[in-house]
Amino acid sequence: MADPIIEIENLSYTYPSATKALTEVSLKVFPGEYLAIVGANGAGKTTLCMFLNGVIPNVVGGRVSGNVHVCGMDTFEHHVYDIAQNVGLVLQDPESQLFSADVRSEIAFAAENRGVPRDEILARMGEVLKIVRLEELASRLSDELSGGQKQRLAIAANLIVRPKILVADEPTSQLDPIGKGEVFSTLSSLNKDFGMTVVIASHDVDEIERFADRVIVLDHGSIILQGPPDQVFREVETLDRIFVHVPDLARLGKTLNIGGGQPLSLEIPKAAAQIGDWLGCGKIPSGKAFEEPSISRLELTKDSSINTPAVEVKNITYSYPGTSTPAISNMTFAIPKGQFVGIIGQNGGGKTTIMKCLVGLLKPSQGEISLDNKPLKGQKVGEIATQIGLILQNPDTQLFCMSVEEEIRFGLENLHLPPEEIERRTEDALKITGLGTFRQLYPFKLSLGDRRKVAVASIVAMRPQVLIFDEPLTGQDHKGRYELVNLAEDLHQAGHTVIMISHDMELVARYTQRTLVVGKGKLLLDAPTSEVFDHVSLLRETYIDPPEIIQLAQDLRRCGLPSGLLSIDQVLEAIQSLRKQTVPGER
Amino acid sequence: MESLRLAQLNSVVHRLSPLTKLFIMLLYWGTALFTFNIPVLLVMTALALVLYPISHIPLRTLRIILTIMAAIFVIFIVINGFMFYGGKTPLFYFFKWPFTLEGMFFGFAVCLKILAVVMLIPLITSTTTLPKLMAGLAVIRLPYKFIFTFGVAMRLVPLVTSTYFDIMASQRLRGHDISEMNYFKRLIKGYVPLFIPLVLTLLRRTADMDVAIESRGFGAPVKRTYLQDVRPTRSDVFALVLSLVIFAGIIYYFLTQHVSQMGLIIQFQK
Numbered sequence: 001m002a003d004p005i006i007e008i009e010n011l012s013y014t015y016p017s018a019t020k021a022l023t024e025v026s027l028k029v030f031p032g033e034y035l036a037i038v039g040a041n042g043a044g045k046t047t048l049c050m051f052l053n054g055v056i057p058n059v060v061g062g063r064v065s066g067n068v069h070v071c072g073m074d075t076f077e078h079h080v081y082d083i084a085q086n087v088g089l090v091l092q093d094p095e096s097q098l099f100s101a102d103v104r105s106e107i108a109f110a111a112e113n114r115g116v117p118r119d120e121i122l123a124r125m126g127e128v129l130k131i132v133r134l135e136e137l138a139s140r141l142s143d144e145l146s147g148g149q150k151q152r153l154a155i156a157a158n159l160i161v162r163p164k165i166l167v168a169d170e171p172t173s174q175l176d177p178i179g180k181g182e183v184f185s186t187l188s189s190l191n192k193d194f195g196m197t198v199v200i201a202s203h204d205v206d207e208i209e210r211f212a213d214r215v216i217v218l219d220h221g222s223i224i225l226q227g228p229p230d231q232v233f234r235e236v237e238t239l240d241r242i243f244v245h246v247p248d249l250a251r252l253g254k255t256l257n258i259g260g261g262q263p264l265s266l267e268i269p270k271a272a273a274q275i276g277d278w279l280g281c282g283k284i285p286s287g288k289a290f291e292e293p294s295i296s297r298l299e300l301t302k303d304s305s306i307n308t309p310a311v312e313v314k315n316i317t318y319s320y321p322g323t324s325t326p327a328i329s330n331m332t333f334a335i336p337k338g339q340f341v342g343i344i345g346q347n348g349g350g351k352t353t354i355m356k357c358l359v360g361l362l363k364p365s366q367g368e369i370s371l372d373n374k375p376l377k378g379q380k381v382g383e384i385a386t387q388i389g390l391i392l393q394n395p396d397t398q399l400f401c402m403s404v405e406e407e408i409r410f411g412l413e414n415l416h417l418p419p420e421e422i423e424r425r426t427e428d429a430l431k432i433t434g435l436g437t438f439r440q441l442y443p444f445k446l447s448l449g450d451r452r453k454v455a456v457a458s459i460v461a462m463r464p465q466v467l468i469f470d471e472p473l474t475g476q477d478h479k480g481r482y483e484l485v486n487l488a489e490d491l492h493q494a495g496h497t498v499i500m501i502s503h504d505m506e507l508v509a510r511y512t513q514r515t516l517v518v519g520k521g522k523l524l525l526d527a528p529t530s531e532v533f534d535h536v537s538l539l540r541e542t543y544i545d546p547p548e549i550i551q552l553a554q555d556l557r558r559c560g561l562p563s564g565l566l567s568i569d570q571v572l573e574a575i576q577s578l579r580k581q582t583v584p585g586e587r
Numbered sequence: 588m589e590s591l592r593l594a595q596l597n598s599v600v601h602r603l604s605p606l607t608k609l610f611i612m613l614l615y616w617g618t619a620l621f622t623f624n625i626p627v628l629l630v631m632t633a634l635a636l637v638l639y640p641i642s643h644i645p646l647r648t649l650r651i652i653l654t655i656m657a658a659i660f661v662i663f664i665v666i667n668g669f670m671f672y673g674g675k676t677p678l679f680y681f682f683k684w685p686f687t688l689e690g691m692f693f694g695f696a697v698c699l700k701i702l703a704v705v706m707l708i709p710l711i712t713s714t715t716t717l718p719k720l721m722a723g724l725a726v727i728r729l730p731y732k733f734i735f736t737f738g739v740a741m742r743l744v745p746l747v748t749s750t751y752f753d754i755m756a757s758q759r760l761r762g763h764d765i766s767e768m769n770y771f772k773r774l775i776k777g778y779v780p781l782f783i784p785l786v787l788t789l790l791r792r793t794a795d796m797d798v799a800i801e802s803r804g805f806g807a808p809v810k811r812t813y814l815q816d817v818r819p820t821r822s823d824v825f826a827l828v829l830s831l832v833i834f835a836g837i838i839y840y841f842l843t844q845h846v847s848q849m850g851l852i853i854q855f856q857k
Contacts, residue, residue: 055798081807089802095746096795099739101591105718108814115809118816125814141591143745157803361756382762390760396791397750398757400783410780414762444787458761 004028005165005197006052011066013047013056013221021047022221025066029199031164034191036208036229037201039218040243041447041477045201046092048218049169052199053087054080071164085114088158090168092475094150098142098157103134106142106153111160124160131194132156132186147347148179152186159190165197166190172204173475176347176503178543180204184211203477205245206548209233209266217244230266243479248506248549252568256575268548272555275575280582281559290554293534308373309334310466310497311358311388316367318353327353328521331367335499335514337465340492342512342529343501345542350521351501355468360384372465382414389464393471395455399443404435407443408458415462429461432494433487449480456487466497473504485511506547509533509566517542530564591745593644593713599822600642600714605723607823608711611830618834619703625692627837628699634833635706642714652705660698667694717741722815731811739796747789754784 006029013022022044029035037045050056054075057064068075071086091097100106107128111121129135132152137145145153151171158166168187172180184207190196191211202208208215208229215232217225219242225232233239233250240246249271253264258278265271312334319326328350335341343351356362358369360381369376371387392398401407408429412422430436433453438446443454452472459467469488473481485500485507492498502508508515508529515532517525519542525535533539533546534554545551553565553574560578565571594601600608619631639646667690668674674687715723717738724734755765758780765777 050798053802055801059798059801079807080801081804084802084804087802089799091795091799093792093795096792097799099742099796099800101717101738101742102595105716105814110803112812112814113804113807113809115807115812118812118814121812121814139595141595142742143591154799161804356756359760361759380764380767381759382764385760385762392753392757392760394753394788396788397754397784398761398780399787400780410763411761462761 002031005031005033005071006199007067007069008051009067011051011068012064013051014063015047015060016062020221022051025221025223027216027223029165029197031197032191032195034188034198034211034213035200036212036215037199037218038203038205038208038215038244039201040479041449043218043242044221045218046169047221049089049167049199049201051075052165052167053089054078054083055089081113084110084163085161086164088155088161088163088166090151090154090158090166090171092170092173094147094154094174097154098150100142102141103138103145103153107156107160110157114161116161121160124162128156128159131159131190133182146179147175148182151175151179151183155183155186155190163196165199168198168200168202170201170203170475172202172207176543177545178346180207181543187211203245205233205247209247217242233266234263243477245478248547248568249552252549252552252572255572268551268555272552275552275556276559279556279559279575279578281556289558290534292536293531308337309370310337310339310372311335311499312368312370312373313354313358314368314370316354316357316364316369318357318362318364320353326365326521328357328364328518331521331523333516333523333526335466335497337372337497338492338495339514340489340498340512341500342508342515343499343518344503344505344508344515344544345518345524346544349519349542351518352470353521354518355390355470355499355501358468359388359390361390385411385459385464386415386462387464388466388468389459389462390468390470391452391455391459391472393474395448395451396444398455398458399451402442403440404443404446404454404457405430405439407454408461411458411462425461425463429457432460432490433457447480448475449477449483452476452480452484453487456484460491464496466499467491468499468501470501471503472500473502473507481507505533505544509547509550517544530566533566534563589648590709590713591717594716596643596714598642598714600638600710602820602822603714603826604817604819604823605715605720606726606817607819607826608715609723611826612707612711614830614834615707616704618837619700622837622841623693623696623700624841625696625699627840628696628703630837631703632699632706635703635710638710642710644709644713648709648713649706652702652709656698656701656705659701663697664691664694667691667697716815719815719817722813722817725811725813726817735805743789746792747785750788751781751785754781754788757784 006027008025008027011022011025014020025048037048039045047056050060051068052070056062057076058080070083073083073086075083098106100109104125107125108121111124129138132155134149134152134156137149142150142153155166172183175183187198187200188211191198212229214226215229216223217232217239224242225235225238233247234253236246236251236254247266249264249266249268256264258264258274262274265274314332316331317326317329331354345351353362357364360376360379376384399407401410405426408426409422412425430439433456435453435457438450443451446454472484476484481504488498488500489511500512512529515527515529516523517532517538524538524542525532533550536546539546549568549571550566553561553571557563561574565574615631619628622628639649668686669684669690671687671690671693674685674690676688677685678688678691679686721734721738725731763780765773768777
């Protein structure tokens with residue numbers, strides 16, 4: 001076996017702020033390997049990535065012990081600019097790692113810094129643009145690119161110096177499904193076609209399972225599991241304990257014993273075949289194979305029970321200034337009181353524009369919006385906020401107070417409520433969001449998940465009947481996602497109408513009652529969530545794949561599984577019930 | 588943002604070296620600031636105007652400039668019409684104060700000077716990409732750290748603007764709307780909820796940016812190269828010669844044909 005390209009021995013590290021990040025980490029990575037690092041936020045993934053190109057300890061500082069050798073270089077002894085020739089680093093936020101005005105200059109930057117001759121840079125530029133598939137966008141400004149394109153540009157900007165290793169720290173956490181697909185396929189191509197060693201920290205276990213050769217699982221700065229994805233992701237109990245997302249099929253396979261000594265495959269077609277055989281449906285087809293609903297069923301839901309809609313939107317159109325194509329056009333829907341609705345679709349499709357129209361931040365050029373049967377027109381944003389609250393994606397755009405409770409009070413003071421009412425509502429909001437123990441803390445020092453909760457609390461305190469969560473799960477780990485969606489569900493149970501815009505299909509499937517699919521500025525589908533995921537082709541148009549468990553259930557309809565199954569528990573129960581029918585004596 | 592996009596286009600002006608453009612700009616500005624001669628200023632304004640379509644700059648840019656400056660121009664002409672020291676031909680009276688022809692022309696000349704200077708700015712900013720300008724500044728031996736800081740700052744402008752608008756939207760959703768506040772209320776409590784998140788968000792971003800910059804080998808002890816080629820070409824030589832001829836002509840006109848201070852046959856009051 002070749003010598004390791006990365007060799008870490010007993011690495012321990014404490015940040016200058018005294019936060020202990022890594023404890024006795026030892027790891028070897030071999031040339032051409034695709035290694036994935038998983039773990040909850042704060043487990044040490046980013047820290048470990050930063051060690052691989054020497055940013056820690058050379059730039060960040062802190063207390064360190066152990067050794068890190070990358071491409072034979074001791075990263076503690078070499079400057080970052082020397083290590084950077086061998087190790088490229090792609091970060092989480094696309095905006096923070098692009099500092100040139102246009103695509104070509106961004107790519108050239110690292111080579112210029114290394115003194116690579118101009119002609120050589122030009123020659124390499126062509127190759128690199130081809131690898132990341134940005135040839136046609138080479139003359140664009142960086143700001144004109146989508147999130148996925150920006151991340152591919154960041155990859156290209158590292159490739160220009162021909163590194164042997166590419167390290168990517170959660171490169172897809174802020175991207176929509178299309179961007180995520182672009183980045184993962186680029187990294188896979190670098191690894192498979194060019195033999196580059198790839199190290200990626202990510203929460204996207206489905207993609208890791210598909211592309212990575214090996215996974216390491218970090219918890220509180222230590223490696224607690226490692227091995228091939230097929231092996232690591234079967235450690236369901238351990239992963240649950242440390243709040244790492246488990247692929248649907250691994251979780252199903254843990255409970256479903258299909259016998260024959262074979263574990264359930266983590267690939268959907270193979271798993272479906274295994275379960276199908278176990279159910280005996282290969283021999284006697286007992287169900288009807290999955291078919292997409294016909295086009296005629298694509299009609300939008302016209303729910304006659306919507307007598308008292310919380311939100312009613314009629315034929316709204318909005319175009320951003322200076323653009324000729326409307327961001328949303330002729331959109332009509334109604335949401336009854338007390339419903340939990342999901343809105344899905346690729347970025348740029350119009351989801352956020354609709355929400356901004358609903359809260360009065362944008363004024364539609366035509367059409368009408370009513371909240372609780374009252375037209376929105378003529379009301380100020382502050383007034384609308386007491387009826388419909390929007391929790392924006394990035395909580396940091398609102399936090400400015402010295403404590404959590406002041407932050408919650410801010411909106412209430414702007415409503416000129418009496419002091420005792422402000423106090424009462426602040427206490428309620430702290431209680432609902434579970435932020436009581438943080439009430440005196442400086443919000444900006446809290447974790448991302450808790451900062452999001454502060455944003456929710458400050459909106460909830462204004463007592464709007466309708467709450468909109470705009471991409472609340474971006475950048476969150478598994479635990480953070482569930483905490484926030486559970487909070488949304490609690491608010492729903494308490495009587496609020498909840499609208500959630502999200503790219504996380506698993507949570508949309510699990511929590512929402514109804515889903516709107518939005519794309520190219522139009523409402524493509526409005527149906528109960530249990531039906532939406534059957535429209536596979538339509539979803540694919542907006543680059544959405546149903547969650548793994550739903551795809552499996554669709555495949556197993558040929559064996560008699562009913563339609564409309566959305567969760568692992570539902571699918572498991574249906575499979576077990578079918579098995580009982582086919583093999584009556586089995587317990 | 589618009590000028591960054593226009594700078595990506597291609598025209599004879601775009602292809603000139605940034606140093607050539609900077610030199611011509613200084614020559615032009617120097618002349619415009621030096622003279623009050625209306626015909627000369629009109630010729631210079633016309634020259635700049637001709638360069639707009641050649642450089643693919645839409646005339647709406649000029650319309651925006653004129654809209655912004657219109658009020659200032661009116662004020663200059665009115666003030667000078669009444670106050671100009673050399674005014675002797677009254678056109679009308681406002682109460683007992685005369686509005687003079689000479690004052691009006693003087694005000695007009697000042698406006699033309701400002702217009703000539705301002706009109707040239709898009710001809711540089713909308714025809715020169717930031718990387719080319721940075722490479723040009725490196726040729727005149729400005730320290731690269733300074734050039735890079737300037738480049739990043741320019742790159743951050745759209746990011747800061749979009750973050751600011753996000754913050755404004757976010758606070759409006761909590762009933763804090765500065766567009767509904769009067770001037771004093773804005774100063775006292777309007778901007779704090781906007782600027783604190785802006786500064787904190789940018790600080791967080793710049794920490795990441797620092798890591799990204801280091802990771803791309805910034806500061807390596809080697810002679811830096813530049814992708815942008817800013818060496819002068821034949822077009823640069825031609826543009827420089829043409830500019831020198833035009834401005835030499837203007838100076839010759841000053842020296843020989845200079846009829847009066849404003850280039851018009853108007854005798855100033857002694």
